[in-house]
Amino acid sequence: QTGKAYEADQVIITCGGTEAMLNALLATINPGDEVILSDPTYAGMIGRVRLVRGVPRLVPWIPINGEWRLDLEALQKAVNKKTRAVFLMNPSMPTGAVMTLAEWQAVADLCHKHDLWLIYNAAMERILFDNRQVIHPAALEGMSERTIIIGSVSKEYRMIGWRVGWLVVPEKLTEAMTTAHIYNVVTPVGISQMGALAALQYGEKGLEQAVHIWQERRDVLNRQLQGLNSIPAAGGWSQLLDVSEWGLTADQASEMLLAKSKIAATPMTNWGGPEAQRYVRLVFSNEPVARLRTVGSRIRNLLSGLGA
Known part of the structure; x- marks a missing residue:
């Protein structure tokens, strides 16, 4: 999806996407740092920002011509000296909004300009309707080294409860992210990992x-x-x-x-x-x-x- 090859140590297997979200924030956010999210968004994303003592900064989805569109003007205004990351899910839960290339490019430009991380919750990225195609933000120019990818078998592979997810991270974050994972839950359950492997191999x-x-x-x-x-x-x-x-x-x-x-x-x-x-x-x-x-x-x- 990204067009980039990752090394094995850049992929961290987690106890579901929710652990991956918390690890990503633990490794990148200090108390008082601000994180940009959409409004509305998954409550578990907002809650985990607060768990690490970060401050959610919300950017609204707005209805335009029967679709949800991210308010790009509000996105620009949401950034300040305390902003550390943009944390987005696509398709977005709960709206079902799917970001366009122009919206992803606006996010990428913001990350470059203000030296921000993009924490990308990709758990549903291929659940797209009406022949929409996947647009992966890490494939945009210069974004692979800024994008933390969160994945899971819960949504696309219908394996809620198996609790297997993963992080794909820039090389310079591998040590911090692995440390957060080890001291958070150590490792997912082995039998669940075997089920997830079978789904990834045969579930397309x-x-x-x-x-x-x-x-x-x-x-x-x-x-x-x-x-x-x-x-x-x-x-x-x-x-x-x-x-x-x-x-x-x-x-x-x-x-x-x-x-x-x-x-x-x-x-x-x-x-x-x-x-x-x-x-x-x-x-x-x-x-x-x-x-x-x-x-x-x-x-x-x-x-x-x-x-x-």
Whole structure:
């Protein structure tokens, strides 16, 4: 994906992508350093920045022509003397946003200009819809030595719970990253590593089939959400539903959707800043098509009761 060959000592096997995220931050961030993330983004990314006593600096996704686009003006303004890294996931969770080449180039230019690390959560990078192609930021000019790549078998290979991930790091970070890993968890479980190896060796066809199924489920969901304020996922497992026009907070909407409509929709209250708090997340990846076809009526029945 990157067009670059890495040495074996630049690849560190971790207990899932979540350990890899923490190790990356432990090796690069000092207390008080700022880390740029999108708003919203995976709560586990924001939480780990805070665990290492870093300061999250949030840059919003904005809806443009039915797609999520990163606010590049806000990205430029987010940098200051305390900024140490940009921490992004692509496709982004929970929005399902997929970054364009122009957006990645803007991130790369920022990293070069301000001497920043790019911590790239690539756990879903090949879960792309509508014939989108992978754009790997480490393949951009001068970015391989600035990019810390986080991978996992949890998403693309559907092995949540096996807890096998990896870090691919620039050579000058290998010692710090290995130290963080050794004193964090030592090593993943051996039997899990053998399962992950089998998936990596033989699982490519399964990934193609899975992406086809996930895209079909996304399409069914979006037909159900017509007329509601939701931007279709360009990749990943989930997308957001804007509930601000319902007269409810995300927490209230989540509770009501579960209690009255039997829909589990995660409130995005802790998944970012002000931009996140108007949304709930709908995860379509593991829902059968027959159930997804009932989502629209369930939500509209709830809204009719609210008078919304």
